[in-house]
Amino acid sequence: MTIEVRDGITVIDGESRVLVSADYPYYRDEPGVWADRLRAMRDELGIEVISSYIPWRHHQPDPATAPDFTGSGHPSRDVVGFINLCHELGLKVIAKPGPFIHAETTYGGLPDWICPSADAQIEPLLDAAGEPSRWMDSPVPPGKVLPAPLGPVFLAKATQWLSAVGKDVLDATTHPDGPVIMMQIANEGIYTNGSRSLSAYDYSPSALAFFRERLSAWYGSVEEYNRTHATAHREWDEIEPPRSWSATTLPQEMQTYADWGRFHAEYLAEVYHRWAAAVDCRVPTVVNLNPPTVEELDDWLARVRPETWRDVAYGFTNWMGVVSTDPDAQARYVTAAKRAPGPNLEENWGFSLLYDRAYADAATSHHQTLLALAAGATGFNVYTGVGTSGWAPEMDSTHTAPYPDCAPIAADGSATEKAPVIQALADFFAFHGAEFLECAPATAGAFGLYLPYAGIAAWAGPGSGGPECGRSLRAFHDRMRSAGRDYAVVELESATLERLAAHETLTVPGGPFMHRHVQDLLAGYLAGGGRIMLDGPAPDLDEDLRPYGALAEALARAAATPAAPAAEAVRVTRGSADAFVRVHPGHDVRYLTILVQSDNEGPVRVETPHGVVETTCARGGAVVVRLAGGELDDFVVKGLNGFLDSAVPASITVGDRDVRADRPADLARIGGKVRGDG
The missing domain is CATH 3.40.50 (Rossmann fold)
Structure with a gap:
């Protein structure tokens, strides 16, 4: 079996796959329930790929002791056993060794002993004012200081950790000998800071040395730099990065800010490549960028340049708000999905108390998953698939069990009402995924x-x-x-x-x-x-x-060039909704996605060049439908949203073909077989 990533698409033995996965933080659960929970995700959710972070903090709490990956110090550290268990159950794995993971863990999963406050030889990450950046989710305010990624002491320690994961965990468990088919490096940037402002980091000595090294590579000589910046420096070391806006209108002075944006892009790529090289994993490497904020969209765009990452593939996450109610969240989501082809590697399917109560119902995540795929994502992840309740206090002393509070598989191992919703999506894209990805x-x-x-x-x-x-x-x-x-x-x-x-x-x-x-x-x-x-x-x-x-x-x-004919379009003519269509280049096949807003009342009508599609869907719900030859084929329609107290008999109508539930319920047809009350 061969596994590769081509243009952001996971390709297995030459066949494109929509990458559908679910996260299981094994380190938050008792090892005795691992097998049961993995079976539940496989059988109740239709999941074939499990993702999981491998927390440095958990496996090496003491710098004087080698990392424990086999459970010799504590059973929940047996990540080798966990991965082998996935293999025995026929599940593939995306391994995520950090070194920083977030995941609501103390200090983002970093061990306390690599904090600059604990070791004066470790450089802190600095902002434009020279203040250290801190991880604010640490239990003691104002939070632990974060290390500069390119600082030599921290880089050596991080390299040792990642090399140990590669050698002691992944070498024997990576495809084709084991189930690991992909590795994710870092988390949402470096320290969940991919969307932060360009002034937030990194002004540490190691980062500024890298900045000046890049200036030398870009401009070749100080003289050329001076010409393009209207400066009079004698050495590269004299050049300082921007720390505030100078209200300039001169292109020469604007270059300084453009340089810093380019530095951020190359700095991010440098960290990714160094960390990935330390693991030396033979399967594809991916990252999970967090989407931009509204205020820092330009900062995010300047920093996130997947075209320069070579063998590191693009992926992104959610964590930005409920898109069926918030136009800003929807725009941020679409920007992340369209920036480059790649999978959504963390869609919130389990956290309502921590983020928004709307996530208590599956409709919210269902809507967002389909939006991401319609906008260009090549896969989705259920984060997390299982509720957990057995972690040690040193891993997380802030959050209470279960983690998360409303997962598709509950902390007792039972399937919740979210389970069949995920299974319908997983099965739909298992059946149609290759064709869906062929459609543009x-x-x-x-x-x-x-x-x-x-x-x-x-x-x-x-x-x-x-x-x-x-x-x-x-x-x-x-x-x-x-x-x-x-x-x-x-x-x-x-x-x-x-x-x-x-x-x-x-x-x-x-x-x-x-x-x-x-x-x-x-x-x-x-x-x-x-x-x-x-x-x-x-x-x-x-x-x-x-x-x-x-x-x-x-x-x-070209001023007088006439307007080109409009491309194929879909138009919502009734209801509060949005619609996207993907068209196959060689066959008369289309995939229509209808995203119903939370304020919608009644049926939604969408006009396409090949006919009208009507649906009855819950408020905040969504629909994906395959149209073959203009006729209704398979579909998934969300008819229930308990959070909004919206329950309708789901239906889909294309021309004279009409399929509907006979009571308030979700409805799906996959492989020609109807699921629900049709």
């Missing part, structure tokens, strides 16, 4: 990311007069969704003409400068009949701030 979203245009502008806009804020990126993207998103149109996101510095040509229109942020090869690319796109909407001024300089206006000249020539 029917987009009416694309947004072109020019990420040097994101690095500037992250500091400048709205109304500064500087170039935009994130705010332009968000405005584009709002326009497109208001019109019921889907879109793509394209990173311009790595894009090809072939990729741009797949889109009839392209919205691009404007500004004072733009890479020469990007301007040439966009000019070629225009020459081929594409249409560009420039959000801002046309650049008249290249990336080295030398005169270059290829894009402006091409835009002037």
